[in-house]
Amino acid sequence: MITKIKGVTMTEKIAVLGAGSWGSMLAYILHQNGNDVHLYARNPEQVKEFNTQHTNSHYLKDFTFPESMKATDSLKDALDGVDDVLFIVPSQATRSVAKVVNQILAKKRIKPYIIHGSKGLEKGTFDRISTVLEEEINPENRKTVSVISGPSQAEGVAKHDPTLITVASEDMRSAEHFQKLFMNDYFRVYTNNDIIGVEFGGALKNIIALGAGTLYGLEYGDNAKAALITRGVAEISRLGVSFGANPLTFTGLSGMGDVIVTATSKDSRNWRAGYQLGKGKKLDEIVSDMGMVIEGIATSEAAYDLAKTRGVEMPITNAIHSVLNNEETVKDAITKLMTREGRSEIG
Template identity: 50%
Template sequence: MSKVAVIGAGSWGTALSIVLADNGCEVAIYARRQEQVDEINHQHTNHRYLPDITLPANIVAYPSYRQVLEGAQYVLIALPTAAIRTALREMVKELDHCPLLIHSSKGLEPDTYKRVSEMIAEEVPESKRRGIVVLSGPSHAEEVSRRSPTTVVVAAPELKQAEEVQDLFINQHFRVYTNTDMLGVEIGGALKNIIALGAGLSDGLGYGDNAKAALMTRGLTEIARLGVQMGAHPLTFAGLAGVGDLIVTCTSRHSRNWRCGYAIGQGKPLNEVLQSMGMVVEGVRTTKAAYQIAQDKKVEMPITKELYHVLFEGKSPRQAVDDLMGRGRTHEMESRFFDDFNRYF
């Protein structure tokens, strides 16, 4: 029986713990608050994050990294990106062996432009990790926890490690594909949150399906444009971590990013929205990081740019939409993008 240490007892960490427990793994989940530890262990619930879900008995919570990590062959990191470095620094102090690290976080670090796997590589010495694998794709925690059919992708530079994690998670409810384009999978998973904010904002303004379809389509172009410029494979963005995750995050009320954008579109200030939601909205932080990267690398990302102005400079959402619609004429098929695409074939 494999032991998996799960760092992060929020909705996503708990949902993935259910998948692992269903597959017969011994799951040790780290939770900071003793009351949450007691609830998981004695009531087999995590009501704040996944109401009305009963957890399998082989999920056990601990308030100590040492207890969670002891004997674990795998460590799953399911944390907001802003919390990852601090958690890893604490975790490494208690890590006395070399597990395979898996992360399921979707975001970029502002100012450094780092992807999550790069943050992990910086904080966890090679002597204390066997490799790093990312799990991403269209997957709301609420639906995964109810065992609704879900399909995701795992990516690692070495296919063998991706296949190992595929075997760890795959079951009749949770189908897992593999990919070796870790960069593309992480970029797709992070940047779709920006477009989901925009989709929610558009819905909050009452602009309807035409506007949202256009925003999603052109948003995918922005994601691929930046990803390919950074070295990702173009076809990754046509897969689960690209268009798949974009669809589910832009069209569902489960999406925190969509809900945040919707509230902003209805005229509520960002700080008030974030405070009322009580959970991290990754798209806000990622918008800042992606805007910085686009400026630095001179990549055109008009949707991201306008969202940055709305979120961080107080621009009116309606004015942002007007400015997007009033941009100069251009061709849909970008020769530069297809030059990059053709390099792979």
């Protein structure tokens, strides 16, 4: 039995666009909280499985969704009369989906709140996902744009593992709106007005997760893992702050919290990809075998170029980028990191 937070009685019609592990799990939370949820997946076979067997086996093994939850492969149907739209599509697909959503919302003459939970930066433009959504969905077709992020593996949420997460928006009323929609007795939501920091933390932690998996594949221990996480957060913070983020955000749920869970969990696809790299497997094989988007690969490219453009020092990101692009071996990259010139930890 799900217990909602006292005083919260919201019931909304919500479109969840993207039925991967995280999208379908957020849809489940919203459904369990009493909302009318329309889950969109573009794969008809996936929709058929969801509606007949109430499973999403490619993404979440051994989990059964309520029979009252339904999915659709029609974007028009998913958006019919909605109050809110939640984007959980891969970051590189967000712009194309948002263009279509904009057209549908205009024809339906509805103006929903927009929120996303995608953790990445757009390749080429290096735009944050909220920027992409603001550019592609006209202001007359939407209310504000928010982001939900934090340490939250879908597999843990499926078991009702107590999970704490952040909703960020420049408009705090919008953040509080989504806080009320998502909160219950196992899913606690905080608010934040630093959408830049929350999005950078959510995107760049995937790079650190790739590195952490690689270290494990090479059979390095806890010392190396702790060093990677700590210094990884430091360089994520440097890049985010250069764009105007609040440095304190990177010590919170969407910063350090998200790095910890993604860099230590075998449920993380980025960690699993890194682990296989550490075992000597080729990147092309890993991507092909995974069958799911590994956000950290594209994000490492974006972060590498952004850091160069803005003059921000990101040695771990540079090392991972060089390994992914076959410019040096993993062991050579680690040696280079360890033998850099000594410097002060603070400053």
